[in-house]
Amino acid sequence: MENTNVEMEVDEPQNNVVATNVTGSVSISLHPLVILNISEHWTRLTAQVGTSVPSIGALIGKQKDRTLEIMNSFELSYTVLEDNETMIIDRDYYNSKEEQFKQVFCDLDFLGWYITGTGSDKPTFRDIDVHKQIINIAESPIFLKMDPHGGQTDLPVKVYESIIDIMNGVPKMLFVELTYTLSTEDAERIGVDHVARMSSNDAQENSLVAETLTVQFNAIKMLHSRVKMLLQYLKEVKNGDQEINNEFLREFVSLCHRLPVMESGEFYRDLYTHCNDVALIAYLGVLTKCTNEVNDYCNKFNVLYDRQVVGRKVKALFL
Structure with missing residues (x-):
């Protein structure tokens, strides 16, 4: 969703935007689903554009005391100005996405933002500028930065919070690195384990559904080739090109008897019975839902009727 018409340069880490010897004020608990969402966002955007561009999104979750x-997360739209440095967050797009997520995850709040694809997991002055825009959305947002190009064995994710420090009499915003746990x-563990199994190596992998369908396809393909071979043999015997082998013919007849007869009346009778059972179950579900709605309507009607009766009785006492 980002406006990436302008090719952005890779940021160089700026160490002077990170405060040293400062302890974070909050503890972070990070879910693997967020990391997967961020990776998918960057991969999809890079595939669309054809080059590595920054991807920005919002972080949502829960806050309890200082934890x-x-x-979860969702992507944000931004615009790059002509200087190729300034990034402007689209507030209208954020408001729309937040409203949509609130309808599904009503108990999750906006906690911060993330960026990836800048070539480093260290914050930069550009990140400071974007963070100042995010502060207009939340008072104390956290900042997550991930380096998808990192070849290290550790997780290339860093989480920061912002502080205001006075330097030479001028207030300056700095980032403080936070420790986090997974x-x-x-x-979520089941889904992550499935993804981890599929991406455990660099080889081309298919989903479990694709593997199952491939096995069935190969079995049907082999059966088809064997049937064609048998049919060819029978044609050659009929034409006199092959000698008659009664043992083979008996096996052919036995094989044909094993195959289900799709045109028999018993097959259609069983098929219609199964279809009727499925339709009946669906119909019972609809009836149950309608009965529940009628019951709710009766309960509400009785409540209103009781109120009217009580009101009339009270009114009659004063007549």
Whole structure:
């Protein structure tokens, strides 16, 4: 969704935007789903544009006391100005995405933002400028930066919070690195484990569904080739090109008897019975839903009727 018409240069890390000897004020609990979302966002954007460009998004989760739990994320749209340095966040797009996520994840709040694809996991002056825009959305947002090009074995993710420091009498915004821990839920752990198994090596991998369909396709293909070979043999025997082998013919007849007869009345009777059972189950589900709605309507009607009766009785006492 980003406006990436202008090719952006790779940022050089700026060490003087990170405060040293300062301890973070909050603890971070990061879910692997967020990392997967960020990686997918950057990969998709890079594939569309054809070159590595920064991808920016929002972090949502829960906050309890001084602990922030980052549980999900969504992408943000931005525009690069003509100087090829300044990035402007699209607030209208953010408001629209936040409203959509609130309808599904009503208990998750905006916690901060992320950026990736800048060539480093160190913050830069450009990140400071974007962070100042994010402060207009949340008072104390956190900042996550990931380097997808990193070849190290450690997770190339850094999380920061911002502070205001006085340098030479001038207030200056700096980042403070935060420590984080990974936490998962049961459903999330299953999904992450599936992705990890599929991407455990660099070879081309297919999904489990594709593998199952491939096995079935290969089995049907082999059966088709064998049937063609048998049919060719029978044609050659009929034409006198092959000698008659009664043992083979008996096996052919036995094989044909094993195959289901699709045109028999019993097949269609079983098929219609199965279809009727499925339709009946669906119909019972609809009836149950309608009965529940009628029951709710009756309960609401009784509540209103009781109120009217009580009101009439009270009114009759004063007559």
